[in-house]
Amino acid sequence: MVNTPTLFPHILLACSLVILPALSQASLKSVADAPLAVKTNMECTVATGKPDRCVWDTSYTILREAGRESVSTLSFDYQEESQFVLELAEVIQPDGRRKPVPPTNIDEKMAPNPAAGFSRSKQLSIAFPELQIGSTVHYRVRRIGRFEPLAPESRYVHQFWPNDERQDSLRIHYHADRPLYWRGQGLDGFTVKQSPDQREVTLTLDAPRYRALINEPGIILNPPSLEISTQTTLAPHFTALQAHYDTLLAQALPPKALQVAESLKPLPQRERVARLMQFIDQQYRYLGDWRASNRGLAPFNLDEIEAHGYGDCKDLASLLIAMLRYTGIEAEPAFLWRGTHAPDPLLPGTSTANHMVARAIVEGTVWWLDPTNPAFLPGETSADIRNRHVVILGLNGQPRQESTPANPYHSVVETRLKVQLRHDGSALKTGERIYSSDSLMWLAADDRRYGHHALSKTLCAMASQQQAGDCQLNRPAVDFLLPTQYPINIRFTDLGAAEPVSGYLIYDPLSQERDLWRNMKTYHIQQHQTDLVVPRPRQDTLTIDLIGATTRQLPKPCQVSSPWLDLETRVNRTTDGLRFHYRWHSKADIWFHPDIVSPPFQQMIDKASACVESTRMIVSLRK
Structure with missing residues (x-):
């Protein structure tokens, strides 16, 4: 039986996990900012061959004006084949007066269909009257699920994400007619008890809990969680x-x-x-x-x-x-x-x-x-x-x-550019970018969604950093059956390729990479809490030929090797000018918070940042 018993209403709270630029101040939010205080008690009965029966008794106390807006209307979705009963809905005023929600403030209808399909879900909505700071919204709902003969055993999952609500009390109780089994992770601050006959499992919150995040660059992927099942084996x-x-x-x-x-x-x-x-x-x-x-x-x-x-x-x-x-x-x-x-x-x-x-x-x-x-x-x-x-x-x-297999370690993006710098800092850039593996799959998905010409314009804008009006991009049509490699040829004028200073040019081939590592350093300074999804290919190589350029001193080759990332930069002289080579080899799709705050990861950040900084060159053009 597929069970998701964490039945809480759709509350339009301000985001507790906000994705903002990494340079903004980020921290755990102050409990004084909590808009609501919530108390929850959930009771579930699990019986062999029958649907589960659960009761949620929940109250929200309004602490700030934002909380009043959040709970003025609550909505619950449930399956049409299940039974869903609203047993109690009331408002408790600060002076203790209780006002039941009138029937005219309760609406039940079919829930909207999902984006790609049809459903038979229903939606119950409650509008709570006369709310003010200090008011408490209190409701109790009972749900009798739908038994699925093809899934006769049950598994329940409770995950405790960062949330803008202050959780003052929480009790989750399961009672079954056969033994229950539970596992948990990260449950500091919670207590889980099981009855001697193993037929009851109870989780309680040890003390009021408030964990809300602001201005975070990533997401939390492994929150505290409790899993309960009627069987511990697969069959x-x-x-x-x-x-x-x-x-x-x-x-x-x-x-x-x-x-x-x-x-x-x-x-x-x-x-x-x-x-x-x-x-x-x-x-x-x-x-x-x-x-x-x-x-x-x-x-x-x-x-x-x-x-x-x-x-x-x-x-x-x-x-x-x-x-x-x-x-x-x-x-x-x-x-x-x-x-x-x-x-x-x-x-x-x-x-x-x-x-x-x-x-x-x-x-x-x-x-x-x-x-x-x-x-x-x-x-x-x-x-x-x-x-x-x-x-x-x-x-x-x-x-x-x-x-399923882990990510492969072969190249997925390779870029080769020829750059003809001009004395005013602009440059004519021509080159080829070869997509394969994941990057090719993502490109194909965008091509189908947005259209061939629209995506080509986007790729031009990305390549030129919005600084070219003459971009020409040639690429084959994208079919459902993809080739091993997919080449894109591009030609454009970059108006800001280099910075002219006293007859010389300051050329920075990795200016965008510099921002990445600066932001990674602020992760520690701002005490970020989240995990970071690495938004780039597993292996990315870049070769730039600077035609007609020279420099008095070549940047020293630089390498970084770590459990998370390998990085390499080097610059060589050629008969035509200078050749810059950059290789990024990511060994993980996600950088988890415990790793990011570890000393070895910080050392990797420092070394990678130093490598990127070292590639900035003072160049002159041959006459």
């Missing part, structure tokens, strides 16, 4: 789902899919897979349809998918798997968490996944195929499903656990 959670998929994938292919799969049998496996991925992309669109029923992790039947002409991840992946198997390629359903970061779950369960892909053996190698992607690079695993826990529904009828 009980996935056995029923395994049987369902075994039956579904044994169905005959629908007519159009059968015709295509039959025609592709003679092709080599690599080409066969590419053509099948292209068929899914051309014939089906991504759309989740939940109108008939809340299907959970169960897809439509294969003939229904073909008749619809659309599907969500599990529909499209199931049709792909069936077609792969028909052509003789071993393929299995794979469930995982899609996104920037997916920490390993502490306990198993179907709720460890929000996405389904196909695991296939292609010419002896494991491929992870995601038919919802807008482009396909054969043999590559897309970044948003890489390096994470995955549950496979095996061909042998047994679920098993694997991991």
